[in-house]
Amino acid sequence: MSMLDRGLVIVPMYNEAGSIERVQARLSQRDPRCDVVFIDDGSRDGCGRLLAEAGCDVIRHPMNLGYLEALRSGLEYALARGYGFLMFFDGDGQHRIEDLNNLVAHHAAHPEDDLLIGSRYLGGQQAASTLRHLVSQTYARLVRVATGQPIHDVTSGLKLLNRRAAETMQSLVLEDGHAEFLVFMARAGCRIRELPIQVEARQEGSSMYHVPKMILYTLRTSFLLFLALLTGSAKR
Amino acid sequence: MLPQQRLITAILLMLLLVIVLRLVRRQQLGVTLGLVWTGLLVAALVILAIPGLLEGLTALTGAKFPVSAVTLLALVVISLFFFYFSIVIHKLERKHVQLVRTIALMEHRLRSDSTASHSS
Numbered sequence: 310m311s312m313l314d315r316g317l318v319i320v321p322m323y324n325e326a327g328s329i330e331r332v333q334a335r336l337s338q339r340d341p342r343c344d345v346v347f348i349d350d351g352s353r354d355g356c357g358r359l360l361a362e363a364g365c366d367v368i369r370h371p372m373n374l375g376y377l378e379a380l381r382s383g384l385e386y387a388l389a390r391g392y393g394f395l396m397f398f399d400g401d402g403q404h405r406i407e408d409l410n411n412l413v414a415h416h417a418a419h420p421e422d423d424l425l426i427g428s429r430y431l432g433g434q435q436a437a438s439t440l441r442h443l444v445s446q447t448y449a450r451l452v453r454v455a456t457g458q459p460i461h462d463v464t465s466g467l468k469l470l471n472r473r474a475a476e477t478m479q480s481l482v483l484e485d486g487h488a489e490f491l492v493f494m495a496r497a498g499c500r501i502r503e504l505p506i507q508v509e510a511r512q513e514g515s516s517m518y519h520v521p522k523m524i525l526y527t528l529r530t531s532f533l534l535f536l537a538l539l540t541g542s543a544k545r
Numbered sequence: 546m547l548p549q550q551r552l553i554t555a556i557l558l559m560l561l562l563v564i565v566l567r568l569v570r571r572q573q574l575g576v577t578l579g580l581v582w583t584g585l586l587v588a589a590l591v592i593l594a595i596p597g598l599l600e601g602l603t604a605l606t607g608a609k610f611p612v613s614a615v616t617l618l619a620l621v622v623i624s625l626f627f628f629y630f631s632i633v634i635h636k637l638e639r640k641h642v643q644l645v646r647t648i649a650l651m652e653h654r655l656r657s658d659s660t661a662s663h664s665s
Contacts, residue, residue, distance in 0.1 A: 366657075385650065
């Protein structure tokens, strides 16, 4: 099997020591075509060290750069190693392995789809809080208008990108790889498809989105969406 | 402005000019910013040296008083500096992120190579 037939699961982590065992156990049941790399984004709780001691493949940022930069490190690594596709799988234990494997199976059957999104809304779920649901739904509407594609879950962390989509993502100016990312990808001609997933409630740690960050996220994402609609793209 | 005030201001400006030039020579201030500061100080000295120039600038900017014209010009200069430093800070941030990522990937590669050499 050539590297182009293989995929890399990228797991960004920041202070997730409480959930790494669960995530690790789930990922051991992944599709055999996939490898895993954990991106420890400067954690202070030693989760990167624990993973490395357990024999996992870990890239450790010497300091915290943020969720998107953790994804970008995985992206750069995957492209340099020649993987044919890559997946983003949250390190907080909210994603199920069967959903990841479904994305891989769909990719094998439909390689023409550039970007697959795991959608909790197609799976009949809602966002964890009313505020997050409201923000998410507002952006989902905006993304549907901007892309003309029936996208429902714009904040999903579970995604699969083929090589073309990964190379496109690497060239974009992004906020955190969610709503604005989908618009830019659609405008770059990428085929996007949503697949239903189930998201489990977070058991340890706290979400990276608290109210001040949510406000900043909303402003920055809106600015980037405005830029996307105005210029058509946002290349770096 | 009284002649004594002009003289004191000119001395202060020249003192600043000497400090700027010394900082550039000691590489404690970059050439580009050194040039900008030198330009600003020389411009201030010229305005101070030529009587009527400030009044001319006041009329040109549409201000009623020379002090308003100076404030306006100062605000323009400060805004330009702020804009310039916003770009510089962003460029530094991007370089910093790329540097951290490069270190992380190199450290990962070193660890992988060392594990491979131990197992072989």
